Amino acid sequence: MNDLNELFKNFTLLKTIPFHSLSENRNAGNSIKKTVYNQGEIIHFDGDICTYIDIIISGKVVVERIDDSGNLMTITEFYPDDVLGGNLIFSKNPHYPMMVSAKTDVSLISLSKGLVFEFCATNTDFLKVYLEYISDHATLLGDKIKHYVNRSIRESLIAFLKNEYKLQKSSTIQLNTSKKAIADRIGVQRTSLSRELQKMKKEGLLIFDKDSITIINMDMLM
Template identity: 55%
Template structure:
């Protein structure tokens, strides 16, 4: 089975030759798994037995708060790794649900082979340690960013980021309001209510596809 033409497309696989990779697939030390949109990959409490490289698609780490709201903690894209910070833990269980947000393909590396690679390939070990260190900090920041944040604060952060990214005060929405509410971990009706308040305060105008910022300084405070 041919997975990729060159392992260099994926950061963690770059230290491996295509021959090594194909042999690992043949001997089932690594496996390719496919998921459809909205399919659960791991449930909260599932044991982490593999480290999974996202080959294509999009994956979300989610939790449900005490009010039943779905909160998207983080999203992962191709070349990202799932389970790298858990697989060698004394408590290797997923603390949150992991869901495929689009058609997704993962490359699952079993624990024994991952340990073998770390032991025998110093460059792989360096890449693996660097990756899990960087992303542990990133995920921690995202969790802290979401917890105890008001809907208004979440909207200010989103709008400010979109203005910088699009270099415009007229923001094209890349998701539905339902998807934005899920990302912020709030109900859609609560999000709509807060958007309406911001409109009444003459901060924004909006429709289903665009948010027009009327008070730029409010969102881009130093």
């Protein structure tokens, strides 16, 4: 586990764990593991039981669902230092409600339920960081779902533009991803997204090219 020792120094939750406590724990060998997934691989299927929490070491992970029309919707995204399964592992129904997959090549460090419980019971620093993380991300996930589920294409697109406007602080939204990725994020087909963009352009609400969307009528964000 020497290679894990270095990793433990660089990630928020793992930094709270004295590495020597793992070597002293006779079950640590079965309770902690490092896993690598290739881009496009499924990490957890919808319905899988959560028996470990996963700390993302590298790469990008997405949570996705398929709506009633067969569209793939990206609910949220996770990045290095984020935790998967933290809100599920102690649930009475610890099943993943949606598919979790590797958007890029991904490396994870996974801690078993037993080990997480032990650290929560004996390590107040670990417990504090763990509770803060799952509380903050439960709120963020709820906001994401509220924004993108059961909305029209235009409402979902406006919600996306409003979020990017706040992040980029500009009426010209730079698209750092493809329109297909944006369509997946708001849960529509790429062709449907393109049609809605054309309609909004004709109505004088925005203009766009392959690299950006410029908001002309700021009132639509209100």
